Amino acid sequence: AAFRACRGEPVPLGSRGTLLAGLGSGLVWNLSNACQLLAMSAYSVPYGVAYPILQASLVVAGLLGIFLFREIRQPSAIAVFFASAATVVAGAVLLGVFGPSPAAEPSAAEPSAARPSDALRAPPTTAVDAPPAAPPPGGHLSPDALEMLGKVLLEVMSIQLLGFLLKRSGAVTPVTEAGIGHYVAVIGFPCVLFRALSELQPAAGILPLMLVIGSAKALVFGAAYLIGSRSASRAGGAPGEPLLRGALFAIFGTNSDDVGLGVPILGILFPGRVDALYVLAAMQALLFNPLAYVLLGVSGARSGEPAVRPSLAATLCTVLVGLRSNMLVLSVFAGLAYRLIVAAPLPWFASYPIELLGRPFQPLVYLIGGFGFVGAFDSLTSLPAAVLPLAVVALKSLCLPMAAFLAMRWVEPDGDYIFLYALLPCANSALVIARIYGASGPLLATLSSALALNKVAAFLLLFFAGILASESSPREAMRIKATFSFAMLCLSLA
Numbered sequence: 001a002a003f004r005a006c007r008g009e010p011v012p013l014g015s016r017g018t019l020l021a022g023l024g025s026g027l028v029w030n031l032s033n034a035c036q037l038l039a040m041s042a043y044s045v046p047y048g049v050a051y052p053i054l055q056a057s058l059v060v061a062g063l064l065g066i067f068l069f070r071e072i073r074q075p076s077a078i079a080v081f082f083a084s085a086a087t088v089v090a091g092a093v094l095l096g097v098f099g100p101s102p103a104a105e106p107s108a109a110e111p112s113a114a115r116p117s118d119a120l121r122a123p124p125t126t127a128v129d130a131p132p133a134a135p136p137p138g139g140h141l142s143p144d145a146l147e148m149l150g151k152v153l154l155e156v157m158s159i160q161l162l163g164f165l166l167k168r169s170g171a172v173t174p175v176t177e178a179g180i181g182h183y184v185a186v187i188g189f190p191c192v193l194f195r196a197l198s199e200l201q202p203a204a205g206i207l208p209l210m211l212v213i214g215s216a217k218a219l220v221f222g223a224a225y226l227i228g229s230r231s232a233s234r235a236g237g238a239p240g241e242p243l244l245r246g247a248l249f250a251i252f253g254t255n256s257d258d259v260g261l262g263v264p265i266l267g268i269l270f271p272g273r274v275d276a277l278y279v280l281a282a283m284q285a286l287l288f289n290p291l292a293y294v295l296l297g298v299s300g301a302r303s304g305e306p307a308v309r310p311s312l313a314a315t316l317c318t319v320l321v322g323l324r325s326n327m328l329v330l331s332v333f334a335g336l337a338y339r340l341i342v343a344a345p346l347p348w349f350a351s352y353p354i355e356l357l358g359r360p361f362q363p364l365v366y367l368i369g370g371f372g373f374v375g376a377f378d379s380l381t382s383l384p385a386a387v388l389p390l391a392v393v394a395l396k397s398l399c400l401p402m403a404a405f406l407a408m409r410w411v412e413p414d415g416d417y418i419f420l421y422a423l424l425p426c427a428n429s430a431l432v433i434a435r436i437y438g439a440s441g442p443l444l445a446t447l448s449s450a451l452a453l454n455k456v457a458a459f460l461l462l463f464f465a466g467i468l469a470s471e472s473s474p475r476e477a478m479r480i481k482a483t484f485s486f487a488m489l490c491l492s493l494a
Contacts, residue, residue, distance in 0.1 A: 059085045148268045149466045163370020190331035191358035196278040197335025216403035217254040224253035243299035247292045253395040254288045256424040260365035282332045296437045376452035379445040392450035397457045425458035
């Protein structure tokens with residue numbers, strides 16, 4: 001509408017009744033936000049309880065769509081809605097009973113509940129009169145870090161929006177997209193990972209962290225493989241199709257965007273734990289991805305003619321030999337070898353070119369993410385068609401965080417870090433691997449839709465998980481939420 005108005009064209013606003021209905025719905029929505037503020041200020045309802053209950057408005061909207069507007073008429077869809085509504089209501093009740101209490105909110109009248117960001121403004125104290133550090137009442141993430149998190153997410157989404165518009169308008173051709181993806185996979189990401197691993201500083205607690213994340217990913221890897229193989233058995237296809245689907249689903253469920261999105265986001269919230277992300281990326285490259293490559297190699301062998309099918313041992317050797325040309329694996333081995341043998345920073349004549357080659361990695365990864373949104377939702381034409389992509393998204397955005405949450409008791413101090421790490425979306429390389437190993441049209445469409453849905457869900461989950469893990473007061477949290485919502489509105493209008 002704003003674009004047409006700037007060009008001097010008539011703006012279609014619809015009938016007067018439609019306009020009044022839209023204004024009325026906006027008024028009701030803003031009244032609900034005002035009631036939320038009233039509940040938090042007058043009745044001391046914690047933000048971690050008030051906001052999820054506010055999202056239960058989706059249940060009311062769904063009931064209106066079923067009984068008043070008759071928008072949903074299929075019995076199966078109505079049954080799925082009521083099952084989901086029961087889950088939402090049960091979650092709201094559990095939050096009200098077992099959620100954070102008002103005492104967990106920091107108060108301005110209590111000096112002991114000062115926020116960590118206040119220490120940045122306070123004058124320095126000597127070692128004699130410095131009070132002992134007290135643990136924060138609700139978490140250890142400051143509101144300043146939370147606001148920076150929102151800004152980083154908006155910057156990433158802006159670059160992804162640019163990538164979407166460039167590909168949608170035809171400015172980026174498939175050849176250009178393939179070239180950008182090849183640079184990221186063969187040059188950019190290996191250079192970033194090699195430089196980080198070669199200058200890695202050993203930190204306490206990295207082995208328990210790897211054990212927890214590795215255990216959670218192993219559980220999700222197995223669950224994803226079972227779902228993928230069972231879906232192939234029902235759909236039919238070539239003999240190697242179950243292994244192909246199972247391996248690709250397993251990659252999707254475990255291959256997090258550790259460096260592209262994890263470093264800028266978790267680097268803000270946990271500045272001292274950035275090196276762990278490179279270690280976790282190396283663990284993915286050396287453990288879970290090669291295991292999936294073996295399954296994909298066996299799948300390709302079974303798809304051939306029975307008379308010329310290689311043995312399992314020959315297939316395994318072929319896959320392992322093929323890893324010698326995998327630049328990501330080579331960069332991990334080279335970086336770790338340099339760190340263990342030389343144990344010194346890279347010389348300037350090697351460090352600068354490697355850093356320069358890896359510098360375009362982040363913006364190009366965000367652009368590739370925007371390319372992937374073009375046509376990603378075309379296959380979601382019905383509820384049955386959306387079941388499998390949603391199941392794949394649930395593996396990454398729900399099952400992995402839940403598995404990490406169950407294993408969190410092993411490393412209690414790193415609980416927030418582990419949970420937020422598990423919420424990171426799947427890396428775009430999962431789709432590249434699917435194309436390389438000859439995924440079929442419907443399977444590729446399923447993975448494309450799942451990747452786009454996963455990114456949308458992960459961005460929202462990361463932001464609100466950061467709010468719940470922070471010490472923001474209700475006023476501060478609502479201010480950040482309002483800024484984030486306004487920016488999202490501007491992006492949607494664009």
